[in-house]
Amino acid sequence: xxxxxxxxxxxxxxxxxxxxxxxxxxxxxxxxxxxxxxxxxxxxxxxxxxxxxxxxxxxxxxxxxxxxxxxxxxxxxxxxxxxxxxxxxxxxxxxxxxxxxxxxxxxxxxxxxxxxxxxxxxxxxxxxxxxxxxxxxxxxxxxxxxxxxxxxxxxxxxxxxxxxxxxxxxxxxxxxxxxxxxxxxxxxxxxxxxxxxxxxxxxxxxxxxxxxxxxxxxxxxxxxxxxxxxxxxxxxxxxxxxxxxxxxxxxxxxxxxxxxxxxxxxxxxxxxxxxxxxxxxxxxxxxxxxxxxxxxxxxxxxxxxxxxxxxxxxxxxxxxxxxxxxxxxxxxxxxxxxxxxxxxxxxxxxxxxxxxxxxxxxxxxxxxxxxxxxxxxxxxxxxxxxxxxxxxxxxxxxxxxxxxxxxxxxxxxxxxxxxxxxxxxxxxxxxxxxxxxxxxxxxxxxxxxxxxxxxxxxxxxxxxxxxxxxxxxxxxxx
Ligand code: NDP
Ligand code: 2IT
Numbered sequence: 001x002x003x004x005x006x007x008x009x010x011x012x013x014x015x016x017x018x019x020x021x022x023x024x025x026x027x028x029x030x031x032x033x034x035x036x037x038x039x040x041x042x043x044x045x046x047x048x049x050x051x052x053x054x055x056x057x058x059x060x061x062x063x064x065x066x067x068x069x070x071x072x073x074x075x076x077x078x079x080x081x082x083x084x085x086x087x088x089x090x091x092x093x094x095x096x097x098x099x100x101x102x103x104x105x106x107x108x109x110x111x112x113x114x115x116x117x118x119x120x121x122x123x124x125x126x127x128x129x130x131x132x133x134x135x136x137x138x139x140x141x142x143x144x145x146x147x148x149x150x151x152x153x154x155x156x157x158x159x160x161x162x163x164x165x166x167x168x169x170x171x172x173x174x175x176x177x178x179x180x181x182x183x184x185x186x187x188x189x190x191x192x193x194x195x196x197x198x199x200x201x202x203x204x205x206x207x208x209x210x211x212x213x214x215x216x217x218x219x220x221x222x223x224x225x226x227x228x229x230x231x232x233x234x235x236x237x238x239x240x241x242x243x244x245x246x247x248x249x250x251x252x253x254x255x256x257x258x259x260x261x262x263x264x265x266x267x268x269x270x271x272x273x274x275x276x277x278x279x280x281x282x283x284x285x286x287x288x289x290x291x292x293x294x295x296x297x298x299x300x301x302x303x304x305x306x307x308x309x310x311x312x313x314x315x316x317x318x319x320x321x322x323x324x325x326x327x328x329x330x331x332x333x334x335x336x337x338x339x340x341x342x343x344x345x346x347x348x349x350x351x352x353x354x355x356x357x358x359x360x361x362x363x364x365x366x367x368x369x370x371x372x373x374x375x376x377x378x379x380x381x382x383x384x385x386x387x388x389x390x391x392x393x394x395x396x397x398x399x400x401x402x403x404x405x406x407x408x409x410x411x412x413x414x415x416x417x418x419x420x421x422x423x424x425x426x427x428x429x430x431x432x433x434x435x436x437x438x439x440x441x442x443x444x445x446x447x448x449x450x451x452x453x454x455x456x457x458x459x460x461x462x463x464x465x466x467x468x469x470x471x472x473x474x475x476x477x478x
Contacts, residue, residue, distance in 0.1 A: 145464065239409035354378060354379040
């Protein structure tokens with residue numbers, strides 16, 4: 001342990017030291033490892049009981065600290081310290097009445113993390129595991145992801161510890177109306193523009209937007225992910241999954257390889273997983289698995305477009321469980337309580353949730369010869385997993401680059417709403433592709449390493465960070 005950490009215990013930290021000297025003069029020349037430890041120690045003291053947020057900041061710090069310390073302008077302006085403190089967090093009670101007349105109470109949040117490069121932008125998550133820590137990690141990641149898209153979008157995230165599973169449509173509607181009654185005063189097309197995430201799909205966006213429109217007495221593009229009929233963008237539904245595959249194709253191309261004939265393992269069976277599978281199938285890969293929180297299905301014959309349509313109806317309309325796939329298609333087996341990483345594959349796409357692929361899973365995938373791993377979900381790979389992939393020279397695409405196609409297409413939806421025009425499917429898809437290629441190029445330019453595959457984690461972190469840091473410097477101390 002570096003000497004300066006020895007007497008910096010939680011108990012010894014007073015109010016003054018929590019808001020001061022993150023990188024003191026004496027530490028400026030130390031190894032980044034020591035600086036990372038010191039910085040993380042302070043961050044944890046300021047933000048106790050937020051393991052997901054600590055993890056996201058640690059992952060960023062591990063790849064940018066050396067570069068950051070070389071930039072006195074950033075260090076002197078304490079950009080990293082400022083960037084890890086949200087602009088504000090709004091938290092509120094959400095009361096609603098269930099179908100049996102019982103009063104239910106949930107907690108809602110909006111984390112407006114950093115607005116330097118544009119209005120806050122990021123999804124809403126409705127899931128029982130939602131906590132402030134989860135939303136802070138997601139909001140933090142969103143800052144850099146949005147910066148990578150090149151569009152004017154700040155970073156934010158919100159949600160509630162509400163579980164839409166097992167609720168009637170009317171219950172979900174009442175919850176959404178109550179949630180938006182409070183959130184509505186904090187958002188707006190030039191302030192903060194929410195969208196979907198886990199548990200918030202087309203149905204929820206419709207109810208949320210409808211309530212916002214009533215409250216504001218105006219039709220504005222204050223939410224994205226809307227259905228096409230009332231101002232949504234074509235391709236937004238598909239964008240995260242499609243973008244994930246476009247990015248993977250770029251990674252493979254750096255090694256003269258492609259998607260055709262590759263086997264792919266996907267986790268999740270929601271929005272991102274469905275459209276990741278669809279684009280992979282269209283481009284000639286064989287999709288072997290899908291999953292949900294109950295387990296995974298393995299179809300050695302491959303999940304083709306027809307089977308995928310069946311899955312979409314199962315998950316999006318009938319709101320069923322993925323286990324039903326194995327009853328419908330006898331070629332498949334269902335593995336209750338398990339994740340799909342033991343299935344041999346060329347490509348792996350974690351598309352469900354955070355920390356769903358750990359160091360042991362990574363080792364299994366590497367031993368089985370995986371070529372590329374692309375994070376469709378946010379922070380699905382643990383720190384040990386990321387390290388294992390990078391050390392093994394696997395093409396590893398981190399979430400903030402790989403899944404940025406969703407928010408990028410939200411940005412395109414905002415643009416269309418502001419201009420009062422609609423672009424065709426082809427036009428939006430072409431823009432999405434070009435944004436994903438551009439993000440890939442940025443990762444390569446900041447993450448190239450001699451004699452090794454590009455370090456996309458480092459590339460994405462530095463490229464995203466730099467854009468926001470420059471904007472913050474230009475706008476003065478705030
Ligand atoms: P959906 O709600 O459509 O689907 C989520 C999927 O993940 C479901 O299959 C769900 O299974 C599974 N899942 C959720 N929580 C858990 C859990 N704790 N353990 C195991 N499985 C779980 O969400 P999305 O597809 O939109 O989101 C998936 C991931 O992609 C998230 O990390 C999200 O943040 C990220 N993302 C989404 C974007 C978007 O545009 N939608 C954009 C960028 C990233 P079950 O049905 O059993 O809950
Ligand atoms: O994690 C994400 O990037 C999203 N859930 C999409 C956010 C958005 O505003 O479209």
